[in-house]
Amino acid sequence: MLSATQPRIIFMGTPDHAVPFLETLISSGNKPIAIVTQPDRGSGRSLAIEPTPVKTVGASYDIPILQPEHINDTSSITQLFALHPDLFVVVAYGQILKKVVLTLPVYGCINVHFSLLPRHRGASPVEESILSGDTETGVTLIKMDEQLDHGPILAAQSLPIDPQDTTPSLRKKLERIGASLLTDTIQKIFENKLTATPQDERSATHTRRLTRQSGRIDWKKSATEIDRQIRALNPWPSTWTVCNEKRIKILEAFARAGGVNPSDRIGSFRNGTILCGSGAIVPRLIQMEGKRPASMEEFSRGYRSLLTQKCE
Secondary structure (H helix, E strand, O other), rough: OOOOOOOOEEEOOOOHHHHHHHHHHHHHHOOEEEEEOOOEEEOOOOEEEEEHHHHHHHHOOOOEEOOOOOOOHHHHHHHHHHHHOOOEEEEOOOOOOOOOHHHOOOOOEEEEEOOOOOEEEOOOOOHHHHHHOOOEEEEEEEOOOOOOOOOOOEEEEEEEEEOOOHHHHHHHHHHHHHHHHHHHHHHHHHHOOOOOEOHHHHOEEEOOOHHHHHHEOOOOOEEEEEEHHHHHOOOOOOOOOEEEOOOEEEEEEEEEEEEEEEOEEEEEEEEOEEEOOOEEEEEEEEEEOOOOOOOOHHHHHHHHHHHHHHOO
């Protein structure tokens, strides 16, 4: 039962990395009156229908769940309006909110974004931070407007990027600092102690669209660039190469510095490494198409003939 002073918050989110924010809202006394998440979809090879991670957690706390196919249609707007929301908290929901939805809550809509906006606007800011070789990233909370990741900044907190960070490890760190930042920001919003700051459009950058092809390794690049690609794009879309017409995933690796390699040797295996445009990549976990992941040592024993081929 809601108390008279408890804010009426609706949480909008879908994947695993939205869950810590939902759980933090609940534990901080800001249990949402409802959750909006994407419709259940098929997943895995069997395409079995599974609830979203946010739905699973919300249901365990007996929070009403809404799963509109289109958040901006009339029926969805009517449902949300009837809940008399004070605030929407949006974390990786997966649908664009139009103005009519954004104006429903009394205090507007907060979006949690995993970069220091306006840098890396878009759907893949964690991956982009690693791909770009950034040494720092962070979490930004904005008051949403109709443009993507464009609204004024309510709060932000920076975080150094470790040279060995992967997208999963970096995202976990961002979840931790972001959940705490969200709690503090919500309190200030309801106490009218927060002033939003417009983003500097001159500094805005946008993330690239990631596809399976984004993971293909161009061995002409430097080992440093390829190392960043491997750390950024695993587990999805994963980094891969083709050797003797077989697709091989490079799941874990590190860069070995070195000079420029002869063009006819680029992509070749050499003493447990793969030569790049400059330097070499040392695979630690590698997966042949249709097989289980294996160490480079196991791979070398099982696919000795491939070690004389070039990766392309």
